[in-house]
Amino acid sequence: MKLFNPIYNEENCNNLQKDLTSAEKWSETSLLKFHPDKCCNMRIGPSSIRNDGYTMGKDQKTINKAETVKDIGVTFDSSLNFEAHVRKINKANSMMGIIRRTFEYLDDKCFSTVFKSLVRPHTEYANQVWSPYLMKHITALENVQRRATKLIPGYKELDYKERLKRLNLPTLSYRRLRGDMIEIYKILTGKYDSSVTSNFVTLRENDSIIQPRNI
Incomplete structure (x- = not known):
């Protein structure tokens, strides 16, 4: 309670x-x-x-x-900058260590499957709640994917953008932004219970919402 x-x-x-x-x-x-x-x-x-x-x-x-409280997997702190939660996400780096020791060889397809199922979820769980706004936290999270993409043979020498391009992966910051936009869309179009969302979003009487067209 x-x-x-x-x-x-x-x-x-x-x-x-x-x-x-x-x-x-x-x-x-x-x-x-x-x-x-x-x-x-x-x-x-x-x-x-x-x-x-x-x-x-x-x-x-x-x-x-x-000073900190863990609630349903998210660590809240008194300043709401979620620094403690970002630090705990380092378990994703531990998972990468296990992957490195388990797999002798990772090709592009195998890496994508393993990374998306075992590593990336640690960086994205409930991120609409704690999405970082400080650059040091944004960088710390992105470094998880930056280091992971170097596990593929021949990729370590490539720059980060090129590695993402070859693997068809977006940055983690882009995925958080996309997730935020999806949640806002759901809130504004009544996909959630308004008795709950009204605590966070208030529309003025002259505000209007553009409904998507059926194509």
């Missing part, structure tokens, strides 16, 4: 504590008791309000503060 609330003043903090108390009562009634030691409190963004002492349990135990 996740509880969140914009914090602008002490009253907002008190309201969040009330929500915690209500959730705890519900858990006891439902026989799904919360364990304060397994819960955490993370503040996102700067704030002049320092009342982070939220409590749970009969003994009013203070919930531990956290």
Whole structure:
């Protein structure tokens, strides 16, 4: 369960504590008791309000503060720059090491199959949520594919663009941009539940959406 609330003043903090108390009562009634030691409190963004002492349990135990939280495979941090998540994607480099030791020879076709199924998914899982905007993170991710394409015999001497051209692979940054555009299209054309997307996208009354033509 996740509880969140914009914090602008002490009253907002008190309201969040009330929500915690209500959730705890519900858990006891439902026989799904919360364990304060397994819960955490993370503040996102700067704030002049320092009342982070939220409590749970009969003994009013203070919930531990956290700088990072992993949620459904994505590591969130308090600044939302997802640096911790980008660092963990280095497991894709470990997978490349396994591939290098497992295959004595990789041709173009074999590499494409192995890379797309075992390496690239690590760099793209849920990337609409955490897509990097800092150049150092963008470069770190692209380096995964840059290094991987050198595994093919005779490709190491080629520059990155030429390797991608021969393998018919786009850059990872292009794939993220394409994925973002697809998601925005789905949101704006009502492919998702509007009660959820309205929390993130608000259209003004005079805004219009151009519907695609059937060809």
